[in-house]
Amino acid sequence: MGATKGQFNVxxxxxxxxxxxxxxxxxxxxxxxxxxxxxxxxxxxDRGGLSLGVYGAGYLAQNLILGGYAV
Known part of the structure; x- marks a missing residue:
């Protein structure tokens, strides 16, 4: 008893x-x-899906980085 799982991501x-x-x-x-x-x-x-996202990062100051990601 239990579950068997297979998955592929790219x-x-x-x-x-x-x-x-x-x-x-x-x-x-x-x-x-x-x-x-x-x-x-x-x-x-059974499952399948597609994803699309944007991201960015940049220095705000010498030791401060701002980054973000949106799906």
Whole structure:
């Protein structure tokens, strides 16, 4: 009894530097997976998904960096 899980993820980053103190980019991702459940509730869960996000980071001061990511 229990569960068996298989999963595959891939992410590609496209990044660009803006001057000497900042960078930004896009993230593209995909995921597929399957979970087989063998308990009192028996079955299979299939899933798949795509993700797209943007991110950036830059120096605000000599020792202070601001970064962010949005999906």
């Amino acid at each position: 992410t590609m980053l496209l990044e660009r530097q803006f001057g000497a103190n900042a960078l930004g980019g896009f993230a593209l991702g995909a995921e597929v997976g399957r979970t087989r459940v063998d308990t009192s509730l028996d079955g299979t869960i």
